[in-house]
Structures are given as structure tokens and as C-alpha cells.
Amino acid sequence: MSLSKIKNIPFGKNIIELKNISLSFGGVKALTEVSFEVKRGEVFAIIGPNGAGKSSMLNVINGFYKPTSGKINFAGQERLQMEPEFAAKSGIARTFQNIALFKGMSTLDNLMTGRLLKQKQNLFMQALYIGPAEKEETFHREKVERVIDFLDLQSIRRTPVGSLPYGLQKRVELGRALAMEPEILLLDEPMAGMNVEEKQDMSRFVLTANHELKTTIVLIEHDMSVVMDISDRIVVLDYGKKIGSGKPEEIRINKAVIDAYLGVSND
Amino acid sequence: MIYKETGQYNSNYRSDHAIFPLMQDKIAFSLLMLVAFLFVPFVVDSYWEKAILVPFLIYSMAAIGLNILTGYCGQVSLGTGGFMAVGAFSTYKLMTTYPDLNIMIIVIISGFISALVGILFGLPSLRIKGFYLAVATLASQFFLVWLFNKVPWFYNYSDTGQITVSERTMFGVPVTGAAAPPYATYLFCLVLVVVFGFAAKNMIRSKIGRSWMAIRDMDIAAEIIGVPPLKTKLTAFAISSFYIGISGSLYFAVYLGALEVTESFDIMAISFPVLFMIIIGGLGSMLGSFLGAAFIVLLPIVLKNFMVDLVGLSAVTAKHFEITIWGLLMVVFLIVEPHGLARLWSIAKEKLRRWPFPY
Numbered sequence: 001m002s003l004s005k006i007k008n009i010p011f012g013k014n015i016i017e018l019k020n021i022s023l024s025f026g027g028v029k030a031l032t033e034v035s036f037e038v039k040r041g042e043v044f045a046i047i048g049p050n051g052a053g054k055s056s057m058l059n060v061i062n063g064f065y066k067p068t069s070g071k072i073n074f075a076g077q078e079r080l081q082m083e084p085e086f087a088a089k090s091g092i093a094r095t096f097q098n099i100a101l102f103k104g105m106s107t108l109d110n111l112m113t114g115r116l117l118k119q120k121q122n123l124f125m126q127a128l129y130i131g132p133a134e135k136e137e138t139f140h141r142e143k144v145e146r147v148i149d150f151l152d153l154q155s156i157r158r159t160p161v162g163s164l165p166y167g168l169q170k171r172v173e174l175g176r177a178l179a180m181e182p183e184i185l186l187l188d189e190p191m192a193g194m195n196v197e198e199k200q201d202m203s204r205f206v207l208t209a210n211h212e213l214k215t216t217i218v219l220i221e222h223d224m225s226v227v228m229d230i231s232d233r234i235v236v237l238d239y240g241k242k243i244g245s246g247k248p249e250e251i252r253i254n255k256a257v258i259d260a261y262l263g264v265s266n267d
Numbered sequence: 268m269i270y271k272e273t274g275q276y277n278s279n280y281r282s283d284h285a286i287f288p289l290m291q292d293k294i295a296f297s298l299l300m301l302v303a304f305l306f307v308p309f310v311v312d313s314y315w316e317k318a319i320l321v322p323f324l325i326y327s328m329a330a331i332g333l334n335i336l337t338g339y340c341g342q343v344s345l346g347t348g349g350f351m352a353v354g355a356f357s358t359y360k361l362m363t364t365y366p367d368l369n370i371m372i373i374v375i376i377s378g379f380i381s382a383l384v385g386i387l388f389g390l391p392s393l394r395i396k397g398f399y400l401a402v403a404t405l406a407s408q409f410f411l412v413w414l415f416n417k418v419p420w421f422y423n424y425s426d427t428g429q430i431t432v433s434e435r436t437m438f439g440v441p442v443t444g445a446a447a448p449p450y451a452t453y454l455f456c457l458v459l460v461v462v463f464g465f466a467a468k469n470m471i472r473s474k475i476g477r478s479w480m481a482i483r484d485m486d487i488a489a490e491i492i493g494v495p496p497l498k499t500k501l502t503a504f505a506i507s508s509f510y511i512g513i514s515g516s517l518y519f520a521v522y523l524g525a526l527e528v529t530e531s532f533d534i535m536a537i538s539f540p541v542l543f544m545i546i547i548g549g550l551g552s553m554l555g556s557f558l559g560a561a562f563i564v565l566l567p568i569v570l571k572n573f574m575v576d577l578v579g580l581s582a583v584t585a586k587h588f589e590i591t592i593w594g595l596l597m598v599v600f601l602i603v604e605p606h607g608l609a610r611l612w613s614i615a616k617e618k619l620r621r622w623p624f625p626y
Contacts, residue, residue, distance in 0.1 A: 064491065084493075088491065088492055088493030093492070100485050101484075101485070101488070102480060102483075104483065104484050104551065105480050105484060109477055112477055113489075116477065116493060116494060117492075117493040121473070121474065123502065126470050126474060127466040127467075127473075128466070129469035137280075137473060138280045141280040142280065145280070176492070180492065180493075
């Protein structure tokens, strides 16, 4: 099971299918019987009010949470849960709602960590830093520099990310995920707390990654205009349950979704 | 103006990623190496060797080791003394068991033995973090010292519990034992520190170093991008203990010559001073390891010379003052510059870049 298997899936076919996923922490039910599928090459959005279980859903997809019940069909293979390392190796990258960068490291080093899984030199060669070890570093540096160019991060290459402003940190985090050359990119509120221009930039980066790198994108976002603009399909969660799914124009007129957002009781 | 980066362009990633990308640093380091290898050996006397140079090199080695574990991988350790004891006793056992084995090989094997012990004591680090891990490593400190004290096999059943080095030579010159000339012990330590110093720097700027720092800064995110936490932490423990083991080996074989474990590898004698070295020098900085070691080695000597020779205090009073001032400086330092001497140096570089212009 690996990247090659995912690359064989034709665009537009299911890459992840989540079947009746339930997740509970003690008595708290975070997710109840949620099912949906993500197609290869699309921009897929998960929306819903606060506490609807959106982030939990992402955590299930990349193996950080183990679902209490339900099945995950990933690239044609059915499993009960994912493992973080397996997910990373299979080409799933993600960003976090609360930025999870390595604060003491420079932007460049943060992006280079995205290449860790692809670096194969052993410890001894790394300590010697000659021949193949050096070539490998340079090779991955070139890849990372492309991401730096793409995201306009040149001027902050050497800056420790802890001292960067919020919007830039979000961008660096996207960069770290992109440096992994992922097949699937999970973005947890990439535009939260940004101003309009930053949101436009971020949307542009996400769409370019989707169009040119052909990355499948699973996105959680609260800004409805952004979601409606950039996503191909949407699933709506409320209190851990799926209350609607479909194309943006269908979601816009979905009664259950509107009620959930406006707080109308269904009783 | 002195430390000007302008006009120095790196046209490829290889030179951009060099250890010393700036011409000034390259020249300064080359000069330092020239003096260290070609000048100091000819002038070094027994006082400089025993009081300053050899302890500085040995403590630098230990500080690099602890900095890898604590500064780069974020795992606080108070077990330095214990791991140095492993290095020392491995050296002793190897020396007595294989009299013909070259001392350099013995030192390096001692490093590997310490690395294995380090892996063993690093196992709890997967489950416990921060202060709790510090306490767990404290257990290794006390257990290892206890072990070398209580099991006579380690000191070959000698009556005193002391271990004593026998003479070993490199290229015909003795480097251990009483007959070793100052320049030989100095060069022996210097070569090891330079070689392994470069190795450490290379690891830090490669994949493994970034994995360590990722674990240090945010272990959850590190796991998500595919850094295996246990393996990475254990590698840090192993390599850190390797360095500390080598320093323990040198401490015994080259520096002291004879020692008794409870006295020489006590937590107050080794573990805390080395931890202070990396805190004062700078956590997560290679330069900091050296600056911290120099600071801790030189400070007592400077203070003593100042108080006894200049002020005219008696040696006993001076010793009391020395401990007080040492503690005071430590506190002042942590308040004024928590990031250590390495940070002070980088601030100085910033200033030197435009000095003497005020803008």
C-alpha cells in the first residue's frame, strides 16, 4: 500500500470513503454514523457550526483519532482506522486549526521537515555529510525552494517561525504540507482569522495546488463565501451528524443546513 | 562594517547550506584551527593542559552530547554523570581486558557502550515528558553510579574501589598515564572533539537534526508529518550518550588517570555543571556548547586568580566566595539572557554588521 496505488486511481473516482464513522470520547459523541466520500482531484469542504465534529473528522482521516466504529476505505483498501505515520507515507498531509509549526526552527527548516519521509540516507552518512547525503539534502532543498517561490516565502526563509505574524505562519504551515508533495491535503480552517486580502491569497494558493499539482483537497472553513467559491462538493455536519451533502448550490438552499446555521429547532 | 554580509552571494544550495556560509566565519574558524593544531601543542605546559585546555575539551564533548538531547530534541536529562561513568568504566574494563587494543578504539567503543545504555534509559521518554523525564533520568544517574560502586567486577575487585589508567600510546607517544606529555593529551582530545563536533553539526543540519527539533517543538505535528517519536527520541538518547560516554572515557583515561565513581561522577560534579553549560552557552546551539564549557571551566580559575592574587584573600575564603559568585552569576545570567552566550554572540554580530554607524 503506498503512494503508487493512489496515483493509479483515476481523477473523479473515490479516493477515501468513510462509512458510518462514529467517534466518542467517554460519554461525549463527537461523530455519529457519518458517511461520505472524497473523489480524487476535487476540493471537498466539510462545514458546520462550532463543535460539529469537523476537526475530529480530519483527525480520523489522518489517523490521529481511532473511530469507535465504522470503516475507512482508503484507495480501495478497507480498514478500521488509520495510523499517522501510515497516512503521512501514503501522501496525506494536513494543517491544523491552531497552527502546529515548529516554532524554534526557521521557515526553511520547517518546510524541510515536510521532506523527512522522502530522505533515505542513514545516520552515518548524515554525520559525514559527503557524497550522497549532501546530494540528497540539495535535491530536497530544491524541491522546498519551489514551494517557497510558490508561496512567496523568500524573505522569511531564515526567520524562526515563532516570530512571524499569524497570517504568514498559516502560509508556512501550508508550505510544510505542500513540501510533502501530498496526494491529499487536509486543511483545517486555513483562513481563520485572516483579513480579506490574506484570504484571497490563501484561496489562490489552495486552488493552484488543486489545479496544477492535482492535489485532492479536504477543507474545513467557516467563511461561507470562500467555501461556496472554491469547493466542488460539500458535506455539512451538525452535532456530529451529517445533515447534508452535495454541490455548493444545493447546500445553499438545503433547509436542514440553513436551520442548523441559523439555530432553528427541528422539533 | 567588520561583520559585513553584503556582497557575499551563494550561487548554489550547497554553499548556502555550508556550516560557515560567511567568509568571516570561515577565516576565523580556519585561524582558530591553525592555532589549535599548529601553535598550542608547541607551547602548552602542564598547568594549561590540566587546568584549562583538556577539561575544556572534555566538557565541550559532554556539552555537545547533552545539547543534542536537551537542546535539540527537548528531552531534559540529569543523567550525564551516570553516562560519563559508563564511558569511564567501559574504558577501564576494555583497557584491562585487551591490553593491546589501541586507545582511540577503546574510547570509541566506550562511546558505543554508553549509547546502548542511553537507549535503555531513554525508553521511558516515550511516555513521560519535561520535569517527569528529568526525574526519570535522575534515576539513571543514581543507579549507574550505585552499580559501579557496588559491583566489584567493574573495578576489577580492587580494595579501594578506584580505577586507575595504564599507559597507552598513539604513534609511540603516551597519551594516558602519568608520563603522557601535555601536548599529546591535548591533541588526542582536540582531534576527537573536532571530528565529533563536525559530525554533530552535520547531523543537526540533516534529516535527523530536523526530526529532533520537530519533536522538541511540537511532537504531535511531528508525528503527523511522519516523524516516528520513539525512534527519533531513542536516536537522540543514543547519540547524546555516545558523546557523553566518550567524554567520560577521556575524563578518566586522559584527564584524571585515577578516579572513584561516587566522587567523580556525582550529580553535583558532572550532571548539573554540564546542564548549566548548555543553558549558559545556549540550548540548541553548537557554539553554545563550547562557550558554556569554556565559561564553566574558566570562571573558577578567573575568580580564584582575581581574589587570591589581586585582592589577597586566603585560598579558603576565596573558595567560599567563588561558589557564591558562581551561583549569583548563574541567576543573573538566566534573568538577563535566558538564551545564553550563543545569543549574545549573534546579537554582537548584528551590531558588528553596521558598526561604527549608528543606523
